[in-house]
Amino acid sequence: MHRNLGIATAAAAAALWITAASAGENPKDVAFQAIDRNTDTMAKIGDSIYYFAELGMQEYESAKLLKEVLESGGFTVELGGAGMPTNVWAKWGSGKPVIAIVTEIDALQEGSQTPNVFDHKPLINGAPGHMEGHNTHGGVATTAAFAVKEAMQRFNIPGMVVVSFGPAEEQVLSRPFLVRAGYFKDVDAAVILHIGDNSSTGYGLQNYAAISSKFTFHGRTAHGAINPWDGKDAVDAVELMDIGFDKLREHLRPTYRAHRTITMGGLQPNIIPDTGQIWWYVRDATGPAAKETYDKLVKIADGAALMTGTTYDVEFVASAWPQMGNKVIAGAIQKNIDQVGLPQWTIDEIKFAKDFQHARGIKEVGLNTTPVPLGQRPQSTSSNDNGDVTWNVPTGLMTFPASVPGILYHHWAAAVTPTSSIAHKGMAVGAKVLAASVLDLMTSPELRADAKKQFDADTQDTKYFTLLPPEAKPPPDLNRAVMEQFRPAMAKFYLNEHPKFQ
Numbered sequence: 096m097h098r099n100l101g102i103a104t105a106a107a108a109a110a111l112w113i114t115a116a117s118a119g120e121n122p123k124d125v126a127f128q129a130i131d132r133n134t135d136t137m138a139k140i141g142d143s144i145y146y147f148a149e150l151g152m153q154e155y156e157s158a159k160l161l162k163e164v165l166e167s168g169g170f171t172v173e174l175g176g177a178g179m180p181t182n183v184w185a186k187w188g189s190g191k192p193v194i195a196i197v198t199e200i201d202a203l204q205e206g207s208q209t210p211n212v213f214d215h216k217p218l219i220n221g222a223p224g225h226m227e228g229h230n231t232h233g234g235v236a237t238t239a240a241f242a243v244k245e246a247m248q249r250f251n252i253p254g255m256v257v258v259s260f261g262p263a264e265e266q267v268l269s270r271p272f273l274v275r276a277g278y279f280k281d282v283d284a285a286v287i288l289h290i291g292d293n294s295s296t297g298y299g300l301q302n303y304a305a306i307s308s309k310f311t312f313h314g315r316t317a318h319g320a321i322n323p324w325d326g327k328d329a330v331d332a333v334e335l336m337d338i339g340f341d342k343l344r345e346h347l348r349p350t351y352r353a354h355r356t357i358t359m360g361g362l363q364p365n366i367i368p369d370t371g372q373i374w375w376y377v378r379d380a381t382g383p384a385a386k387e388t389y390d391k392l393v394k395i396a397d398g399a400a401l402m403t404g405t406t407y408d409v410e411f412v413a414s415a416w417p418q419m420g421n422k423v424i425a426g427a428i429q430k431n432i433d434q435v436g437l438p439q440w441t442i443d444e445i446k447f448a449k450d451f452q453h454a455r456g457i458k459e460v461g462l463n464t465t466p467v468p469l470g471q472r473p474q475s476t477s478s479n480d481n482g483d484v485t486w487n488v489p490t491g492l493m494t495f496p497a498s499v500p501g502i503l504y505h506h507w508a509a510a511v512t513p514t515s516s517i518a519h520k521g522m523a524v525g526a527k528v529l530a531a532s533v534l535d536l537m538t539s540p541e542l543r544a545d546a547k548k549q550f551d552a553d554t555q556d557t558k559y560f561t562l563l564p565p566e567a568k569p570p571p572d573l574n575r576a577v578m579e580q581f582r583p584a585m586a587k588f589y590l591n592e593h594p595k596f597q
C-alpha cells in the first residue's frame with residue numbers, strides 16, 4: 096500500500112474514494128465494520144486497564160498494553176515522550192492532515208471496587224481504582240484509531256491519525272508538557288473523548304484555567320520560650336500569605352476561585368518553626384485571568400517573607416487552560432452522535448441500572464436513550480490539563496454513554512460499572528462517533544478550514560502562552576510509592592489478556 100501521498104496525489108486519492116463509494120461503501124462503513132469486528136478486543140482493552148488501575152505517572156502496565164494493541168493494528172508507538180515514561184503517542188499514516196485523538200487512562204486513589212456489586216466492596220482495601228471509568232478511554236481511543244486506519248487504507252485517504260494518551264489527568268498534569276515539547280504543533284485538528292452517561296459534545300469554554308503551586312518558607316528555629324527573638328518563623332509567613340490573599344479576594348474578578356491547604360505547619364509550639372508550606376490552587380474562567388491572580392499571589396509571598404525575615408521557594412505542581420470546544424467540530428460530532436444513536440439496551444441492563452440507582456438512593460431513571468442535543472454546555476469551574484491542547488489546535492470534545500446516570504465520578508460507586516456490558520456497549524457507540532468524526536476531519540478540507548476559522552476567531556483576543564514556569568519538569572515519581580505498595584496485591588487480578596486488532 097502506497098501511503099506516502101502528497102498534495103499532488105490527494106486528488107487522485109479522492110477520486111479513488113468516489114469510485115469505492117459508488118460501489119456502495121464509504122469510509123465510515125468500513126470504520127464501523129472494523130469496530131463491530133473488534134468489540135471483544137475493545138472490551139478486553141478497557142477491562143485490562145480497569146484491573147491495572149494505575150495512578151497518574153505510574154500507568155506502566157496500561158501503557159505497555161496500549162502499545163502492544165496499537166502495534167497489532169499497524170501503528171507506530173512511542174512511549175516516554177516529553178520526559179514522561181508512561182506517555183503514549185501513536186501514529187499511523189503520513190503527511191497531512193494530522194488528526195489527533197486525545198485522552199487519558201489513569202485511576203484514582205482508594206477507588207478499588209468489586210465490579211457489578213452495589214455495596215462498597217474494594218477488591219483490595221485502600222488500593223487505587225477506576226472510579227471515573229478512564230479505563231474505557233483506552234478501548235475507545237485505540238479501536239476508533241484502528242477503524243480510521245482501516246478506512247484510510249481501503250480508500251487511500253492521505254494523512255495521519257494520532258492517538259495521545261497523556262499521563263496523570265487526575266493531577267491535571269501532562270498536556271502542558273506535551274504542548275511545550277511540540278507534540279501538537281503539526282496537528283491540524285483533535286478530538287478529546289471522555290466517558291459520560293450519554294453521547295454529547297459542546298463548544299465554547301467548558302471549564303476553568305488552574306495553576307497549582309506549593310510555597311515553602313524557610314526561617315530559623317529557636318526555643319519558643321528561651322530565645323524566640325533569635326527565631327524567624329516560617330509558619331508566620333504561611334499565615335501572613337493566607338491573610339494577605341484574603342485581603343486580595345475583594346479585588347478579584349467574580350469568576351475567580353482560590354483554595355489552599357497548609358501542608359507544613361511546624362512541629363510543636365515551643366520550637367519556632369524553620370519550615371512552613373502552603374499549597375495553593377488559583378483558578379479563573381480564562382488562562383490570562385488565572386495567571387494575573389497567580390502573579391498577585393507570588394507578590395503576597397514576597398511580602399510575607401519580607402515581614403518575617405524568611406525566604407521561600409515555589410514548587411510548581413500543575414497548570415491548565417480551560418477546555419475550549421470548537422463549534423464547527425462540535426457540529427460535525429453532533430451529526431455523528433445523531434447518526435450512530437445510543438446503544439440498544441437490554442431489559443436486563445435497564446433493570447441493572449435502576450436497581451443500582453435504587454441502591455444508591457437516587458432517582459431510578461435507568462439508562463439514557465436519546466443523545467444530548469447540541470447547545471452550549473455551561474462552563475464548569477473544574478479544570479483538565481487537556482485544555483492546553485484546545486488552545487493550540489481546533490478541538491472537538493465528546494462524551495460517550497458508558498456509565499449509569501446519576502452515579503457521580505470520584506466515588507467508589509462509579510467503579511461498579513466500567514467493565515459491565517453497559518460500559519462495553521457505550522464504548523462501541525463512542526468508538527463509532529469518534530472514528531466518524533476523525534474521518535470527517537481527515538477527508539474534508541472544508542471542515543478543517545471552517546474549524547480553523549472558528550479557532551482563529553476564538554483565540555483572536557486571547558493568545559495561548561504556557562502557564563508552566565520554564566524550569567518546570569514532569570514528576571516521574573508522582574504516585575510511585577502508593578502504586579508500589581498496592582501493585583503486588585493488585586497483580587493477582589490482572590486479566591493477562593493480549594488483545595489484538597483484526
Ligand SMILES: [Zn+2]
Nearest residue numbers: 227229264289
Ligand atoms: Zn476524567
